[in-house]
Amino acid sequence: MDELTNPYSPGAGLRPAALAGRETQLRVWSTATGRLESHRTARSVVLQGLRGVGKTVLLGEFQRLASTDGWITAMVEAGTGQSLRASLAQALHPELADLAKPSAGARIRKALRTFSAFTVKVDLEGTWSFGLDLHDDPPSAANTGNLELDLIQLGRDLSAAAAESGTGLALLIDEAQDLTRDELTALCSLSHQAGQRGWPLLIALAGLPSLPRVLSEAKSYSERLFSYHRIGELDPTAAGQALTFPAQQEGVDWEPAAVEFVIAETAGYPYFLQEYGQATWNAAPGSPLRLDDARLGAALGQAHLDQGFYRSRWERATPQQRAYLQAMAEDGNGPSLSSTVAKRLGKTPTALGPARDALIKKGLVYAPEHGHIGFTVPRMADFITKQSTT
Ligand SMILES: Nc1ncnc2c1ncn2[C@@H]1O[C@H](COP(=O)(O)OP(=O)(O)O)[C@@H](O)[C@H]1O
Ligand SMILES: [Mg+2]
Known part of the structure; x- marks a missing residue:
C-alpha cells in the first residue's frame, strides 16, 4: 500500500501513532504533577529498559503533559559530550525567555537571575541572556561552580517561579546512565531537597537497566527517592x-x-x-x-x-570486541557472567576488562549487576549468531 500514508514510525524517539500499553507510567506521572500542584509530595521517576522499548518516547510524553499543564520543562540527553549544566541551560532558556517580560514579578526575576548565574561559566558569549536588565536585582549564588550547590539553587528558584502560577519544574533526562557521577549525585540531592522542602519539582530519568545501580552508587538513598519502572515488551x-x-x-x-x-x-x-x-x-x-x-x-x-x-x-566493534560479543552470544540473549565469557576466550576477566569497557562506552553492552554483562538491544545474540554462521 501507499508508503505516503504508512502510519508506523520505526526510529529512535519517534512518537508512535498509538502509544500503547504505558497507561501505568502515564498515570504515575500525571498523579505526581497533580499532587505537586496541590502542595502534596511526589516521587521522581526512573524508566529503565533496553534500547528500542520506548523510553525516549515516554519521556517525551511526560514532557508534553507537563508542558500542556503550564510547567517549566527541560528535556535533555546525557552522553552527548555536553555537560549537564550546559544542556539544561540550553533546554531551559526558551522556557524562561517566555517568562522574561518587563512586567515579570519578583519570583520570576529571581529565577532569571539564578539561571544567569548558573550558566555564567558555560555561556561566555552571553547567548542565554534575556534582554531584561537584572543588574539591580539581588545577586544569585548559583555560580559557585559546584554543580550540586548550583543546581539546588536553580531548582529552588525555578520551581518557586513556576509555583506562582500553580505549576512546577520538570527536568527530563534521557540516557541517564551516561551522566557523570557528579551529575547523578547533584540530581539525587536536588530531588531529595525538593521533597523535603515541598518544592514543586519533578525529575524523570530514562536509561539502560543499569541505571538503578549507577544511581545507588552515586547516592545510597536513591532507592527511596525515585519510583522505578521497567519498560519492556508490550503485552x-x-x-x-x-x-x-x-x-x-x-x-x-x-x-x-x-x-x-x-x-x-x-x-x-x-x-x-x-x-x-x-x-x-x-x-x-x-x-x-x-x-x-x-x-x-x-x-x-x-x-x-x-x-x-x-x-x-556490530560495525562499531573492533575484531577483538566482536570476539567478546560472540562469546556472550553463546548464552543467547540473556545476560552472561563476565567470568564465563572470559573462559570461553581463554583469558582472565581482567585481561578482557578494556574490551568490555570499550563495548560499554560504545553503548553495545551494559553491566546489569556486578560480574554480569548483557546486550543493550533485544535479540542482539540472534543477529551475532547469524554473523558467525554465514
Ligand atoms: N508504547 C509504544 N507503542 C508503540 N510503539 C512504541 C511505543 N513506545 C515506543 N514505540 C516505538 O518504538 C521505537 C523505539 O522508541 P524509543 O522511545 O526510541 O525507545 P528507547 O528510547 O527505549 O530506545 C520507536 O519507533 C517508537 O515509535
Ligand atoms: Mg532512547
Whole structure:
C-alpha cells in the first residue's frame, strides 16, 4: 500500500501513532504533577529498559503533559559530550525567555537571575541572556561552580517561579546512565531537597537497566527517592493496539491471524512492532492486511533491522570486541557472567576488562549487576549468531 500514508514510525524517539500499553507510567506521572500542584509530595521517576522499548518516547510524553499543564520543562540527553549544566541551560532558556517580560514579578526575576548565574561559566558569549536588565536585582549564588550547590539553587528558584502560577519544574533526562557521577549525585540531592522542602519539582530519568545501580552508587538513598519502572515488551493486547490503531486511523484493517503472527514474531518489542508494521503495510496490496502480507512484512522488516539497527552496532566493534560479543552470544540473549565469557576466550576477566569497557562506552553492552554483562538491544545474540554462521 501507499508508503505516503504508512502510519508506523520505526526510529529512535519517534512518537508512535498509538502509544500503547504505558497507561501505568502515564498515570504515575500525571498523579505526581497533580499532587505537586496541590502542595502534596511526589516521587521522581526512573524508566529503565533496553534500547528500542520506548523510553525516549515516554519521556517525551511526560514532557508534553507537563508542558500542556503550564510547567517549566527541560528535556535533555546525557552522553552527548555536553555537560549537564550546559544542556539544561540550553533546554531551559526558551522556557524562561517566555517568562522574561518587563512586567515579570519578583519570583520570576529571581529565577532569571539564578539561571544567569548558573550558566555564567558555560555561556561566555552571553547567548542565554534575556534582554531584561537584572543588574539591580539581588545577586544569585548559583555560580559557585559546584554543580550540586548550583543546581539546588536553580531548582529552588525555578520551581518557586513556576509555583506562582500553580505549576512546577520538570527536568527530563534521557540516557541517564551516561551522566557523570557528579551529575547523578547533584540530581539525587536536588530531588531529595525538593521533597523535603515541598518544592514543586519533578525529575524523570530514562536509561539502560543499569541505571538503578549507577544511581545507588552515586547516592545510597536513591532507592527511596525515585519510583522505578521497567519498560519492556508490550503485552499481547497492547502490542495488538500498537499495530491496529494506527492502521484504523487510515481506514485500514488487520486480519486477526496477521496481528497474532506479528506479535509472536516481535515478542511485543515496540521498535520491532513499528518496523514489521511498516514493512507489512508497504508489502500489502490493500486492506485488510492478511497473514501472507504479515509474513512478507516480517521478513522485510527483519532484513531492515539486520541492515540497520543491528549492523550499525556490530560495525562499531573492533575484531577483538566482536570476539567478546560472540562469546556472550553463546548464552543467547540473556545476560552472561563476565567470568564465563572470559573462559570461553581463554583469558582472565581482567585481561578482557578494556574490551568490555570499550563495548560499554560504545553503548553495545551494559553491566546489569556486578560480574554480569548483557546486550543493550533485544535479540542482539540472534543477529551475532547469524554473523558467525554465514
Ligand atoms: N508504547 C509504544 N507503542 C508503540 N510503539 C512504541 C511505543 N513506545 C515506543 N514505540 C516505538 O518504538 C521505537 C523505539 O522508541 P524509543 O522511545 O526510541 O525507545 P528507547 O528510547 O527505549 O530506545 C520507536 O519507533 C517508537 O515509535
Ligand atoms: Mg532512547
